[in-house]
Amino acid sequence: LPLRETELIARIRDQARKLRTKSLITGIGDDCAVLRLPRGHELLVTTDFSLEGVHFRREWHPADAVGHRCLTRGLSDIAAMGGEPVAAFLSLAIPADLPQDWIDDFFDGLLRLAKGHKVPLTGGDTAESRDGVLADIVVTGSAPRGKALRRSGARPGDQIYVTGELGGSAGVVRALFAGAEVSPKMKEARRHFYPEPRIEIGRRLSERGLATACIDISDGLSTDLGHICDESRVGAVVEEGRLPLSPLPALLGIGDQSVDLALNGGEDYELLFTARTKTKIPGRIAGMRVTRIGAIVKDKRRRMWIIDRRGEQTPLLPRGWEHFR
Amino acid sequence: LPLRETELIARIRDQARKLRTKSLITGIGDDCAVLRLPRGHELLVTTDFSLEGVHFRREWHPADAVGHRCLTRGLSDIAAMGGEPVAAFLSLAIPADLPQDWIDDFFDGLLRLAKGHKVPLTGGDTAESRDGVLADIVVTGSAPRGKALRRSGARPGDQIYVTGELGGSAGVVRALFAGAEVSPKMKEARRHFYPEPRIEIGRRLSERGLATACIDISDGLSTDLGHICDESRVGAVVEEGRLPLSPLPALLGIGDQSVDLALNGGEDYELLFTARTKTKIPGRIAGMRVTRIGAIVKDKRRRMWIIDRRGEQTPLLPRGWEHFR
Numbered sequence: 001l002p003l004r005e006t007e008l009i010a011r012i013r014d015q016a017r018k019l020r021t022k023s024l025i026t027g028i029g030d031d032c033a034v035l036r037l038p039r040g041h042e043l044l045v046t047t048d049f050s051l052e053g054v055h056f057r058r059e060w061h062p063a064d065a066v067g068h069r070c071l072t073r074g075l076s077d078i079a080a081m082g083g084e085p086v087a088a089f090l091s092l093a094i095p096a097d098l099p100q101d102w103i104d105d106f107f108d109g110l111l112r113l114a115k116g117h118k119v120p121l122t123g124g125d126t127a128e129s130r131d132g133v134l135a136d137i138v139v140t141g142s143a144p145r146g147k148a149l150r151r152s153g154a155r156p157g158d159q160i161y162v163t164g165e166l167g168g169s170a171g172v173v174r175a176l177f178a179g180a181e182v183s184p185k186m187k188e189a190r191r192h193f194y195p196e197p198r199i200e201i202g203r204r205l206s207e208r209g210l211a212t213a214c215i216d217i218s219d220g221l222s223t224d225l226g227h228i229c230d231e232s233r234v235g236a237v238v239e240e241g242r243l244p245l246s247p248l249p250a251l252l253g254i255g256d257q258s259v260d261l262a263l264n265g266g267e268d269y270e271l272l273f274t275a276r277t278k279t280k281i282p283g284r285i286a287g288m289r290v291t292r293i294g295a296i297v298k299d300k301r302r303r304m305w306i307i308d309r310r311g312e313q314t315p316l317l318p319r320g321w322e323h324f325r
Numbered sequence: 326l327p328l329r330e331t332e333l334i335a336r337i338r339d340q341a342r343k344l345r346t347k348s349l350i351t352g353i354g355d356d357c358a359v360l361r362l363p364r365g366h367e368l369l370v371t372t373d374f375s376l377e378g379v380h381f382r383r384e385w386h387p388a389d390a391v392g393h394r395c396l397t398r399g400l401s402d403i404a405a406m407g408g409e410p411v412a413a414f415l416s417l418a419i420p421a422d423l424p425q426d427w428i429d430d431f432f433d434g435l436l437r438l439a440k441g442h443k444v445p446l447t448g449g450d451t452a453e454s455r456d457g458v459l460a461d462i463v464v465t466g467s468a469p470r471g472k473a474l475r476r477s478g479a480r481p482g483d484q485i486y487v488t489g490e491l492g493g494s495a496g497v498v499r500a501l502f503a504g505a506e507v508s509p510k511m512k513e514a515r516r517h518f519y520p521e522p523r524i525e526i527g528r529r530l531s532e533r534g535l536a537t538a539c540i541d542i543s544d545g546l547s548t549d550l551g552h553i554c555d556e557s558r559v560g561a562v563v564e565e566g567r568l569p570l571s572p573l574p575a576l577l578g579i580g581d582q583s584v585d586l587a588l589n590g591g592e593d594y595e596l597l598f599t600a601r602t603k604t605k606i607p608g609r610i611a612g613m614r615v616t617r618i619g620a621i622v623k624d625k626r627r628r629m630w631i632i633d634r635r636g637e638q639t640p641l642l643p644r645g646w647e648h649f650r
Contacts, residue, residue: 025367026473026475029476029556030406030475030476030477030556031371031402031403031405031406031476031539031540031541032369032370032371032402032403032405032406032408032466032473033369033370033371034367034368034369034406034468034473035367035368035369035370036367036368036470037362037368042350042359042360042361043359043360043361043362043368043411043465044357044358044359044360045357045358045360045412045414045447045448045463045465046356046357046358046448047414047416047448047449047450047461047463048416048450049416049418049450049451049452051418051452051454053455054452054453077356077357078356078357080356080357081355081356081357081359083357086368087370089370089372089463091372091373091374091416091461093374093376093459122370123370123371123372124372125372125373125374125461126374127374127376127379128379129376129459130378130456130457131455131456131457132455132456134418134454134459136372136416136450136461138370138372138414138463140368140370140465141357143359145361148351148357148359150351150355151354151355151356152355214356215356216356231354231355
């Protein structure tokens with residue numbers, strides 16, 4: 001290994017040692033990490049790339065936001081299963097000329113979020129990349145046997161819910177593409193730069209048996225609802241007037257695109273779930289607003305529709321998030 | 326996602342569905358894979374990059390060998406812990422102009438090895454890379470509670486053993502760098518192009534309680550023995566005359582480098598382990614030759630020495646495998 005990588009590994013190792021959990025038996029420093037799951041729990045595993053130019057741009061995203069968002073991608077998948085995160089693994093390839101400050105800030109952002117969720121960083125790999133920063137995050141988690149929330153459990157008649165607000169994260173991307181400056185320090189823009197995964201909400205949905213199906217909104221509502229329809233073999237109807245629109249597009253001067261962004265914008269990292277009609281869903285879960293936005297319907301072709309404010313029903317096509325190109 | 330990635334995911338999904346195991350509850354198609362570990366087992370996790378230009382070259386390595394070697398990197402880490410593989414996850418970033426044939430062959434190589442070890446491919450991510458093929462393999466495994474083989478258990482007086490032969494894989498690399506043509510079809514060269522992870526040997530070492538410490542030789546004997554010394558806080562003495570030298574360097578016309586390659590060549594994917602002197606280690610385990618090559622000694626500075634054929638003892642420095650640049 002080049003000296004730089006050895007240093008990087010040593011640094012990760014030091015940082016990782018600071019956060020010990022009950023699940024962690026052996027962390028970085030052996031051929032594998034050794035972890036223990038709670039008795040009667042199943043293992044959850046998710047992996048997600050964060051690639052420069054695809055998932056972030058160094059000129060738009062501060063390094064600590066890139067680190068934070070990288071881990072959020074994994075934690076949000078654990079949240080969508082109603083699981084508890086157990087440990088994270090980071091494989092990081094960096095160009096030879098990447099400033100050390102950038103790497104430090106990246107780890108600061110990632111490890112701050114990890115600490116907040118008590119997720120130790122227990123392994124990974126490092127390498128030099130020929131072009132751009134490439135991170136691959138793996139998060140392992142656990143859920144009580146048979147209790148993990150699937151995409152496949154939605155049934156005709158179920159109600160469709162989302163947490164929080166939609167379209168804010170993609171609104172920032174669209175504004176940035178249009179040449180606007182969006183400060184990562186702007187309070188409302190934190191949902192884009194430092195999104196919090198909805199771990200606690202997912203856990204409560206699973207624990208209380210509230211949801212029949214669940215997914216996190218990473219690619220956009222239309223695409224992610226499409227995944228639930230595909231896996232559950234059902235259709236869906238969404239009511240435009242019920243969508244919890246983020247105020248962010250309006251603040252950024254693109255308020256006319258709010259509905260499009262809420263439907264097709266990605267990286268909101270909110271939870272989208274379904275529940276039986278008779279199940280009482282609280283208006284807030286873990287302090288976060290929960291909104292009913294539509295219903296699951298019987299449809300062999302697994303189509304989706306949207307009802308606009310005038311009551312007209314038209315097809316809703318999966319037009320989710322596109323990469324940063 | 327670009328259409329190509331959607332196709333790629335669909336293909337992985339189809340392939341992965343062909344291999345069902347008892348551990349696999351939910352594979353590709355949800356936010357996380359859901360896996361079940363045998364009762365009383367701990368979780369093992371390892372992640373390894375395989376980067377074009379660093380770990381392989383497209384002009385030297387056939388695509389199916391790249392896929393095979395990518396998975397071997399992960400499986401070999403599970404073997405070094407004495408574990409059983411449970412499931413694999415692949416994150417793959419490919420340049421836009423990569424021929425479809427290359428991708429097909431890559432998956433053929435990876436999935437053939439996976440099938441041989443009954444390891445389902447249960448997730449991952451895909452993306453377009455700006456330069457070169459980048460694969461990150463994650464392998465999860467399990468070992469009975471407290472039975473995983475660590476790097477940290479070697480004690481002064483323990484004997485040092487290796488499986489198989491050393492220096493063959495790096496011999497191929499050195500010959501390729503020197504401009505030689507080495508056919509992947511040459512029987513003796515398979516250890517470089519299609520290395521078999523020593524899963525069964527690791528499992529037996531753990532099951533029978535034979536080894537006090539274990540590591541796989543991925544970076545080279547001198548570097549990997551150094552890891553055991555570091556983690557176990559001991560020194561080591563290796564006898565040059567006892568090294569099981571691969572015949573491959575001689576076949577490739579670089580026989581004079583055999584000892585150097587055995588000590589410092591990487592990617593042999595053999596197991597290096599220590600055992601108490603009184604423990605009887607068979608000459609073969611799971612059909613593979615096992616050779617005693619030296620002994621662990623007390624040394625606070627965790628140094629290593631080599632005794633040459635004339636009986637002279639000199640320091641052995643960690644000079645393991647360097648990347649393909």
